[in-house]
Every structure is written in structure tokens, then in C-alpha cells.
Amino acid sequence: MPNEYASSAGTATAGVSDGVIERARSIPSANIGDAQERLGTASGIRPVWDGAQLAGRALPVWTRPGDNLIIHKALDVAQPGDVLVVNGGGDVSRALIGDLIGLRALRLGVAGFVIDGAIRDAVGLGEIGLPVFARAVTQAGPFKFGPGRIGIPVAISGVVVEAGDLIVADDDGVVVVRGEEADEVITRAEEIEAGERRKRIAIEESAGVRV
Numbered sequence: 001m002p003n004e005y006a007s008s009a010g011t012a013t014a015g016v017s018d019g020v021i022e023r024a025r026s027i028p029s030a031n032i033g034d035a036q037e038r039l040g041t042a043s044g045i046r047p048v049w050d051g052a053q054l055a056g057r058a059l060p061v062w063t064r065p066g067d068n069l070i071i072h073k074a075l076d077v078a079q080p081g082d083v084l085v086v087n088g089g090g091d092v093s094r095a096l097i098g099d100l101i102g103l104r105a106l107r108l109g110v111a112g113f114v115i116d117g118a119i120r121d122a123v124g125l126g127e128i129g130l131p132v133f134a135r136a137v138t139q140a141g142p143f144k145f146g147p148g149r150i151g152i153p154v155a156i157s158g159v160v161v162e163a164g165d166l167i168v169a170d171d172d173g174v175v176v177v178r179g180e181e182a183d184e185v186i187t188r189a190e191e192i193e194a195g196e197r198r199k200r201i202a203i204e205e206s207a208g209v210r211v
């Protein structure tokens with residue numbers, strides 16, 4: 001049994017287009033969730049520094065809880081614009097990345113990390129400006145033995161993520177959009193956002209307006 005699986009990692013460059021990622025970048029994650037029946041929202045995974053925000057293409061990674069060997073290997077195959085989406089089993093006892101792995105990712109053009117698990121060096125990650133979303137922060141370091149997998153579908157907070165899916169994350173949290181549905185969902189999210197802008201003006205004018 002191999003302890004890694006990288007053959008589908010390259011498919012992360014397929015899936016959602018650069019144009020849709022650019023449009024998604026300026027839309028609140030709440031509006032994107034609403035645009036897909038309020039589903040695809042990964043609860044409990046939060047920005048590790050204030051103002052962190054990302055939009056990109058998912059490169060899914062599964063790792064044994066508390067072990068980050070496979071994350072180093074995933075960075076060997078990651079493409080610019082990828083978001084490393086890591087199922088760490090929800091374990092918060094050991095950090096799976098810190099600011100050194102973060103700096104390497106930044107230099108590779110990686111859009112950021114979404115981790116169902118913990119991280120460390122949160123201040124350093126904020127200083128280099130790499131968007132990272134995780135379940136917790138702990139100073140306890142990871143082991144580096146494996147096993148792990150790259151490019152297979154994973155779950156984060158019970159939400160399935162496949163290579164090439166659209167990931168959008170901001171102060172409110174993380175939302176996952178199927179790659180093949182992303183254009184349609186983002187179009188709907190743009191309409192929802194425009195509708196909210198109109199409602200905000202209407203509420204300013206009369207508090208009698210209901211949401």
C-alpha cells in the first residue's frame with residue numbers, strides 16, 4: 001500500500017476557470033452559500049488572522065491527523081492559484097502548517113490553505129499575508145511520517161471537496177462550490193449581493209423593510 005497518491009493532483013488545474021475565481025473573489029462567502037441553497041459551508045473553520053480572504057481552485061489533501069509529510073509533498077505538485085484543502089481529521093492537538101511552510105506556499109503562488117485541523121505561527125502567517133483558515137491554533141508541532149493522499153476527494157467539516165472545486169473564504173468562514181457549477185452559482189451570488197445592496201438602501205430609508 002503506497003503512503004501517498006499524487007496521480008490526480010494535476011487535475012487541480014482543471015475545474016473552475018480563472019475568470020470565475022476572479023469574480024468570486026469580491027463576493028462575500030455568505031452570498032455564495034446562499035446561492036447554492038445555503039449549502040457547502042464548512043462550519044468551524046475560521047481565518048487565523050483578521051482580514052484573511054481567498055478564492056481559488058481546490059487541491060485536496062488527506063493526512064493522518066497530526067502529521068504533515070503529505071502537505072510538503074502536495075506543495076511539490078501545487079499549481080499557482082491552488083488552495084490546499086486539508087482533511088486533518090478535525091484533530092486540533094498538533095499544528096499541520098506554520099509560517100515556514102506558509103512562506104514556501106506563498107513563493108509557489110498558492111492561494112492559501114483551508115485545514116480541518118490546527119496550525120501554528122498564526123502571527124507570522126498574517127505578517128506574510130498568506131490566507132489560512134483552520135479549526136484551531138496550537139504551538140504543538142506535527143509529525144512527518146505519513147500516510148497521506150493528494151488529489152482524492154476529501155471532507156472538511158462534512159463538506160466534500162474535489163480537485164478543481166472553487167473555494168472562497170473570508171471573515172465569515174469557508175464555502176465550497178462544485179467546479180462544474182461554479183459559473184452558475186457565482187452568477188446567482190452576484191445577483192444576491194446586488195439585491196442585498198438594494199435592501200440595505202431600503203432599510204436605511206425605512207426600518208420597516210423586512211429582510
Ligand SMILES: O=C([O-])CC(=O)C(=O)O
Pocket residue numbers: 068095096097098099100101102120121141142
Ligand atoms: O514545523 C512544521 O512542520 C510546521 C511549522 O511550524 C512551520 O511550517 O513553520
Ligand SMILES: [Mg+2]
Pocket residue numbers: 098099100120121
Ligand atoms: Mg513554524
